[in-house]
Each structure stands twice: as structure tokens, then as C-alpha cells.
Amino acid sequence: MLDLTLVAATDAALPTEPARVRHLIDGGWRDSADGATFERTSPAHGVVVTRAAKGGAAETDAAIAAARDAFDDGRWSELSGKARATLLLKVADLIDRDRERIACIETLEAGKPIAQARAEIEGAADIWRYAAALARTLSGESHNSLGPDMLGLVLKEPIGVAAIICPWNFPFLIVSQKLPFALAAGCTAVVKPSEMTPSTTAILGELLMEAGLPAGVVNIVLGHGEPVGAMMTTDPRVDMVTFTGSTAVGKAIVAAAAPTLKKVSLELGGKNPQVLFPDADLDSAIDAIAFGVYFNAGECCNSGSRIIVHEDIAETVTERVVALSRKVAFGDPLDEATQVGAIVSPAHQQKIDGYVKGAVAAGATVRLGGAPLDVPGLGGQFYQPTVVADVTPDMAIAREEVFGPVLSVLRFRTMDEAVELANGAAYGLSAGVWSENVHTCLEFTRRVRAGTVWTNTWMDGFAELPFGGMKESGQGRELGRYGLEEFLEVKTVQMRIGRTRAPWVTGRG
Ligand code: NDP
Numbered sequence: 396m397l398d399l400t401l402v403a404a405t406d407a408a409l410p411t412e413p414a415r416v417r418h419l420i421d422g423g424w425r426d427s428a429d430g431a432t433f434e435r436t437s438p439a440h441g442v443v444v445t446r447a448a449k450g451g452a453a454e455t456d457a458a459i460a461a462a463r464d465a466f467d468d469g470r471w472s473e474l475s476g477k478a479r480a481t482l483l484l485k486v487a488d489l490i491d492r493d494r495e496r497i498a499c500i501e502t503l504e505a506g507k508p509i510a511q512a513r514a515e516i517e518g519a520a521d522i523w524r525y526a527a528a529l530a531r532t533l534s535g536e537s538h539n540s541l542g543p544d545m546l547g548l549v550l551k552e553p554i555g556v557a558a559i560i561c562p563w564n565f566p567f568l569i570v571s572q573k574l575p576f577a578l579a580a581g582c583t584a585v586v587k588p589s590e591m592t593p594s595t596t597a598i599l600g601e602l603l604m605e606a607g608l609p610a611g612v613v614n615i616v617l618g619h620g621e622p623v624g625a626m627m628t629t630d631p632r633v634d635m636v637t638f639t640g641s642t643a644v645g646k647a648i649v650a651a652a653a654p655t656l657k658k659v660s661l662e663l664g665g666k667n668p669q670v671l672f673p674d675a676d677l678d679s680a681i682d683a684i685a686f687g688v689y690f691n692a693g694e695c696c697n698s699g700s701r702i703i704v705h706e707d708i709a710e711t712v713t714e715r716v717v718a719l720s721r722k723v724a725f726g727d728p729l730d731e732a733t734q735v736g737a738i739v740s741p742a743h744q745q746k747i748d749g750y751v752k753g754a755v756a757a758g759a760t761v762r763l764g765g766a767p768l769d770v771p772g773l774g775g776q777f778y779q780p781t782v783v784a785d786v787t788p789d790m791a792i793a794r795e796e797v798f799g800p801v802l803s804v805l806r807f808r809t810m811d812e813a814v815e816l817a818n819g820a821a822y823g824l825s826a827g828v829w830s831e832n833v834h835t836c837l838e839f840t841r842r843v844r845a846g847t848v849w850t851n852t853w854m855d856g857f858a859e860l861p862f863g864g865m866k867e868s869g870q871g872r873e874l875g876r877y878g879l880e881e882f883l884e885v886k887t888v889q890m891r892i893g894r895t896r897a898p899w900v901t902g903r904g
Contacts, residue, residue, distance in 0.1 A: 397764070399780065402726025402733045404772025409442050414500060416447040416593050418454050418617055419600040421461035422610025428453040433618075435591060438506035439728050439737035441774035445504060447593040450618030455585075455626040458614035462556045462583040463632040465611030472553045472581035476531045483527035483575055485606040486599075490520040493602065500594040501567055502728045506737030506775065507691055509729055518856075519571035522874070525858035526575030529879045533579065544895035548888040553581030554658065555634030557882060558627035560620075560648075561596070562640040563589035563739055564694045564798075569639050569662075570596050572862070572873040574613065577637075580882035585633070586615045587624055591739060593617045620644065631655045637881065638662070639696070642796075642822075642867050660871030660881050662863055664796040665696050665824030668817045669853060670703045670807075670839060671712060675829035676851065681715045683827070683853040684802065689723050689735050689780060690854065693800040694743075696868075697825050697847075697854050701786070701793060701803040703816045709806045713784050716802065717763045720780040725800075726770045735800060737775045744776045747799030751781060754792040754803070760785045764800075794820050810835070814842045823865030827853050846872070 413434065417424045426432075427448045435445040448454075466472060471479070490497070498512035505512075538547030557577045561569045566588055577584050588596035600615045616623050624644075628636050628651040635658040638648050642663040652659050669687060671680055687699025704712050728736035738744040744767060751765045764779030778799050786793050786803040793803050807813040817826055817839075826845035828836050836850040846864045849855065856862065861875035871881050 397779065398721055399768075400722055400724045401770055402724050402730045403770065405727050405730045407729040409437070409440055410444055410503070413443045413446040414594055416445060416597045416617060418448050418450055418458070419597065419604075419613070419615040420454060420458045421614065422604065425454065427451060433590060435504050435593065437503045437775065438739055439773055439775040439777075440503070444500070445594050447590075447597075447617045450587075450616040450623045452622055452626065454616050454618070455623050458585045458616045459556070459627070459630050459632050461611040461614050462585050465609065466553070466556050466583040470609045471578070471583060471612045474581075476533055479579060479581065480527040480530040482606050482608060483523050483530060483578060486575075486602055487520045487523035487527070489602040489605060490516060490523065490599075493598065494520075497567060497595050497598055500598070501592070502736070504592045504594055505563060505566060506728055506739060508733040508736050510731055510733070511691070515565060515568045519568050522571045522858045523575045526579040526879070529576070529876065530579035533879065533883075535885075544892045546890045546892060548890065550886040550888060551883045552886055554882050554884045555582060556632060557582045557584045558633045558636045559584050559586040560624050560627065560636065560638045560640065561586070561588050563591040564691060564696075566592035567595040567599065570599060572878070573637050573639075574599075576873070576878045577882045578612070580879055582882050583612045584614065585627055586613065587627060588615070588617065590617070590619050625651065628652050628657070629655065633657060635660065635882070637871070645869065658881075660873075661869035662696065662871075662873060663824075663867065663869040664798075664822055665698065665864065665868050666701060666794060666796060666820040666822045667697060667699050667825040667827070667845070668701050668703050669699045669827040669829065670813045670817060671705060671708065672828070672830035672832070672835055673705045673707045674831045674835075675708070676831060677708070677712065677715065679851065680829040681712065681719055683829075684712075684716050685719045685723055687827075687853045688802040689720070689800050692735050692738055692778065694739060694798050698798070699827065699853055700797055700801065701805060703805045703807055703813055706806045706808055709804065713762060713782065713804050716804075717782050720763055720782060723780055725768060725777060725780065727773060735780070736777075738778050738799065741776055743798065744778060747778055747797055747801060750792045750795070750797045750799070751783060751801060754783050754786060754790050757790045758785065758787070759783050759790060759792065759803075788816055788819050796822070810838060814839065817843050817845075821867040824868035825849070825854075
């Protein structure tokens with residue numbers, strides 16, 4: 396008997412007709428030239444919820460052309476920071492107005508709990524407001540100490556046309572970690588959401604148009620990585636690519652962008668460790684472990700998918716995590732009480748299960764879960780809360796991104812061992828340390844190679860703080876002032892004051 400907390404199917408009405416979604420190109424809504432469409436089935440409910448235009452070469456080409464023209468004629472980049480900020484603030488207000496509509500379709504397409512989707516949409520609106528503030532404070536440098544006859548200026552300019560390629564796990568939040576910063580900088584954009592979650596990005600396009608964004612500044616092409624994403628990363632009219640997704644596709648994008656030397660900004664996977672020292676506040680740590688691994692069903696680049704626990708407390712921690720995991724509410728994403736929803740696709744569910752089975756074959760022990768989950772009344776795909784102990788660093792489950800509700804437990808004895816285990820994965824996105832001793836926390840923080848380190852907490856996030864990874868977790872940063880810098884070019888201006896420059900050519904004699 397598994398003894399889990401399950402939330403059975405609600406009686407909430409599912410859509411009787413799929414939502415119709417189209418491309419946004421040069422300010423107009425378009426079907427594909429060849430009429431192609433694709434459907435999205437709700438992973439939790441097994442019903443078709445979206446029918447979207449499926450972009451091909453014609454739509455991608457038109458979207459890139461529109462973004463290029465819109466950038467080159469200055470209809471957006473030449474507006475004042477105040478004008479750009481005013482529009483971004485309007486968009487934030489419209490996101491708040493339409494929060495329920497956006498959250499509902501996000502829940503149906505992604506399978507995530509409705510309460511979580513609402514919080515994400517609120518968080519996204521906050522980021523649009525923060526980016527608006529940046530638009531008004533954007534500035535460069537002045538150098539007034541180069542001598543009496545010289546003034547140096549460093550101007551920040553928009554980089555140009557940005558290609559924005561997003562994944563399915565946080566569709567509205569992730570586009571909101573990129574697009575408002577691109578717009579604040581003065582860039583124009585072509586956006587491609589994942590083919591599994593097209594609708595909320597299309598709704599964002601509607602809100603941008605309603606707010607008065609000039610045509611062509613933001614273009615949205617729905618469809619697959621091939622050909623849409625591939626064209627966005629190779630076309631010479633695109634100046635930069637910003638991508639969130641798998642490390643494998645991130646590497647492919649760097650290679651694809653190389654011939655045209657585009658700037659590439661990448662937010663990729665993670666194998667994020669939480670390290671627990673014996674003096675940790677276990678009540679807080681164990682709750683954070685459950686949150687870290689089950690939030691968004693573990694389909695999260697920041698998932699706390701492995702814990703590295705001092706051997707003196709490892710057994711206690713494992714038992715307490717198993718007990719708490721049984722209380723986490725898995726089930727129908729449309730129920731307000733649900734904390735963990737469905738797995739995004741059958742293929743992904745199999746991939747998660749493969750990691751668990753592989754770990755068992757390699758000698759690990761499943762202490763809870765370890766199999767797909769049937770939720771009463773739902774025909775979709777779910778996975779049990781899973782805790783795997785006796786994991787060793789050589790196992791795939793300890794090194795690779797599982798992207799599911801699966802926790803690996805590893806043990807250590809000394810700080811050196813903890814740091815070595817934490818840094819042993821190819822990823823370097825996030826890490827956490829739990830200890831009541833500030834010296835222990837600081838030593839670990841300095842030695843771990845990760846873009847974000849949480850001490851005595853997990854997965855807090857703020858628009859003000861940069862986010863991104865070291866090593867194979869990516870390059871560049873989102874959010875904070877650094878998030879704006881990604882979309883800016885630097886231009887150096889050297890101004891001579893007066894006719895003071897000694898002639899270079901003096902002539903003979
Ligand atoms: P992908 O990296 O394949 O997809 C992310 C986005 O890139 C999608 O919009 C996808 O399009 C697009 N894409 C795919 N191929 C190309 C290409 N050659 N050029 C340009 N764009 C492309 O992620 P998956 O959905 O396949 O997930 C696989 C794994 O990736 C997960 O199991 C997880 O480990 C990791 N992942 C990490 C995320 C993160 O937040 N860092 C987010 C999502 C996944 P399409 O619509 O065709 O999928």
C-alpha cells in the first residue's frame with residue numbers, strides 16, 4: 396500500500412472546443428501558409444485543449460523580416476526609456492487582468508496545479524514591472540579623467556533582433572524572464588514557445604498588441620524546433636539568441652549560431668544539490684527538500700533533485716523525507732488543493748521511469764514510489780513521489796537531469812567530500828547548504844560552482860537577482876540588471892575637445 400495523498404479528478408468543466416492559436420507576425424494574426432496545425436492534449440486529462448498553427452519556413456522568414464524592419468526603422472529602439480517603460484507597465488496590468496485566463500490554459504497545457512500557475516502569472520507581471528524600471532534607468536558610462544582635451548562615453552545600445560526560444564515547463568514565466576528585458580533594451584524579437592505549450596505566449600502577444608506595441612516589434616511563431624527554432628538560430632538577420640531548455644539543444648544552438656557569430660545566451664539544465672550538515676535545522680530543511688524536488692513535478696531546471704547528507708543524519712533525513720512526501724498532494728491540476736500535477740508527455744514519463752529503474756539495477760534502493768501513478772478519474776500521466784537512497788556519484792540518476800519528482804540521496808563525511816560531490820556533476824545551476832553555522836555556509840558557498848547558492852532556504856527568486864548557470868548549465872544571466880545587459884551592445888565614443896590633437900603628418904623639413 397503506497398499511502399500517498401491523492402487528489403482525484405474534480406468536476407471542473409474541461410473545454411469542449413480546443414483553443415485556436417495563431418502566429419503573430421508584423422502585428423497580424425496568421426494561420427500557416429500551408430494550413431498546417433498541431434494539437435496539444437492536456438497531460439492530466441487526456442483531452443485536446445489547443446489547436447495551433449504549425450509554423451514552417453514561410454512564417455519564420457516573415458517573422459524575422461518583420462522584426463528586422465521594425466528594429467532598423469527605429470519604431471521601438473528610438474522611443475525614450477519612459478515611453479518603453481510605460482508600455483511594459485501596461486502589459487503588466489493586462490497580465491494581472493487576465494491572470495485567470497492565462498493560468499487556466501497554462502494548467503491544461505502543462506499539467507501543473509492551478510494555484511501554482513496563478514502564482515507564476517503574478518510573478519511574471521512583477522518581472523514586467525521590474526523591466527519597466529530598468530528601461531528608465533538604462534545608462535552607460537562617462538570618462539571625464541582622460542585628460543583636459545578628451546571626453547570618453549560608453550553608450551549602451553540595443554543589440555538588435557533577439558530570437559527567444561522557450562521550453563514547456565514554465566511557459567509564461569520563462570518568456571517573461573527574457574522578453575521584457577529585450578523590449579526594455581530597445582530590441583525587437585521573434586519568439587518561439589514549445590510546441591507543447593503555445594497558448595500563453597500567444598495570449599501575451601494579444602496583450603502586447605492591446606497595450607499598443609508597434610507592429611513587428613514582437614513576432615511569435617508557433618511550431619517545432621525544426622524548422623522554426625533552427626531558422627531562428629541561423630538567419631543572419633537575427634543578432635542574438637536567448638534559449639532555455641536542454642543542454643543538448645543549447646549546444647546545438649551555439650554551433651548553429653557560430654557561422655553568423657550571434658551572441659547566444661543559454662539557461663540550461665541542472666543537477667542541483669542541497670547539502671545538509673549535522674547541525675542543520677531539519678524541520679526547515681526537510682520541508683525545503685520536498686518543495687525542491689516535487690515543485691512543478693520536478694520538471695524544473697532548479698529542481699533540488701539530489702541531497703548530499705552528512706552520514707550521521709542521513710538515515711533520519713531519508714525517513715523524514717519519505718514521511719513528508721506521503722503528505723504532498725498529487726493529482727488533478729484543476730483542484731485548488733493539488734500541489735503536484737501531471738508529467739508533460741508519455742515519452743517524458745518513460746524517461747523518468749528509466750532513470751529510476753537504471754538506478755535500481757546499479758544498486759540503489761527505492762525508499763518510496765518509483766513507478767507511474769494512477770490518479771482516480773484521470774486518464775493522464777503522473778509519476779509517484781520517489782525517494783531513491785544508496786545512490787553513488789557514478790550513477791546516471793546522480794549526474795543527469797531526471798526532470799521528474801525523483802530525489803536521490805547521497806552521503807558525505809567531510810566538507811571536502813561534500814564539495815567534491817556537489818561539484819561532481821557537469822551542471823552548475825544552483826546549490827544549497829543547510830547548517831546553523833555561518834562559517835560552514837560561507838565555506839560551502841565559496842567553493843561550490845553554481846550560479847545561485849541558497850543558504851538555509853531553497854528556490855526563492857526575485858526579479859532583482861540574476862539567474863543563470865556555470866559549466867554546462869549555460870552562459871549569460873537573466874533577471875536583475877544583468878538580464879538587461881544581455882540585450883545591449885556597447886559603443887565607445889571618444890570626443891576631442893578643441894583642436895588639441897598634435898598632427899600625425901608633419902611633412903619633411
Ligand atoms: P528542448 O531543449 O528540446 O526544447 C526546448 C525548446 O527548444 C523548445 O521550444 C524546442 O522546440 C526548441 N528546440 C528544439 N530543438 C531545437 C533546435 N535544433 N534549434 C532551436 N530550437 C530547438 O527540451 P525538451 O522539451 O525536449 O526536454 C528535454 C529535456 O530538456 C528535459 O527532460 C529536461 O532535462 C531539459 N529541459 C530543461 C529545461 C530548463 O528549464 N532548463 C526546460 C525544458 C527541458 P519544440 O517545440 O520542438 O520542442
